[in-house]
Amino acid sequence: MIVRSILAALVLLLAACGGGGDSQRGGATSGPPPASADITLLFMGNSHTSVNDLSKMVADMVRAARPGKSVASVEAPGWLFLDERLTDAPSMDLLRSQNWNFVILQAQKYSSSGQVAYSTEEAKELVRRSRTQHAVPIMFPEWPRRGIDETQRIFDLHVSIAQAEPACVAPIPQAFDLALARDPTLTLHASDGNHSAPAGAFLAALVLYATITGQSPLDLPPLTQYPVSASLQATLRGIAAETVQTVPPRMWCPGDVI
DSSP: OOOOOHHHHHHHHHHHHOSOOTTEETTEESSOOOTTOSEEEEEEOSHHHHGGGHHHHHHHHHHHHSTTOOEEEEEOSSOOOHHHHHTOHHHHHHHHTSOOSEEEEEOOOOOSSSOOOOOOHHHHHHHHHHHHTTOEEEEEOOOOOTTOOOHHHHHHHHHHHHHHSOOEEOOHHHHHHHHHHHOTTOOOBOTTSSSBOHHHHHHHHHHHHHHHHOOOGGGOOOOTTSSSOHHHHHHHHHHHHHHHHHSOTTTTOTTOOO
């Protein structure tokens, strides 16, 4: 039984992003966004959310789709699993600090062997508390590790949470599978085979963008501020668009007005 290691994630992020201070992590501000922001995104996760500016990518995509609207993206403090997040006072204070438009929940524990069942009750409670703050909760299933067939198990685990407490479920694992089936030479994973490479983060962000906005990733312009070529961005937009058509991310949050 293996749970994705936070320690390994720390080493990776420090190597990839430098030892930056706490005031800016992954391009997302560390405190509550301005009350005047039209669209507010709260990310609760671990290094898989922070690496390669994934949360900032999502915010920039939403901003590109909503010209004239202000978008604020915030990462909850620390890298925590969802069961730890629920008992983390700074995280809960941040969640209660205002009404959010979307709360993106990543870092549900799961067993790599499939032989151990970790509690999902904490994730369900986070969904409930997100709705108390008038947010649409979005489950962020992690992409499968490189070379390991675990997409369905990871995705089904998150769907089970949403079936108990309605939440959107972003089909990120399926997008990775489709991309690598089409082009096995794509570099979507970091060298550890676990975290994202820039292109992998960009693909995950595209799926989250489609989940948040309901718009096709094909409508997005190139985002030149990220180290993903324009041609590769176009390929990934097509993959993400096809994925969300095949596995609609709002299947488990149909009553939400987004």
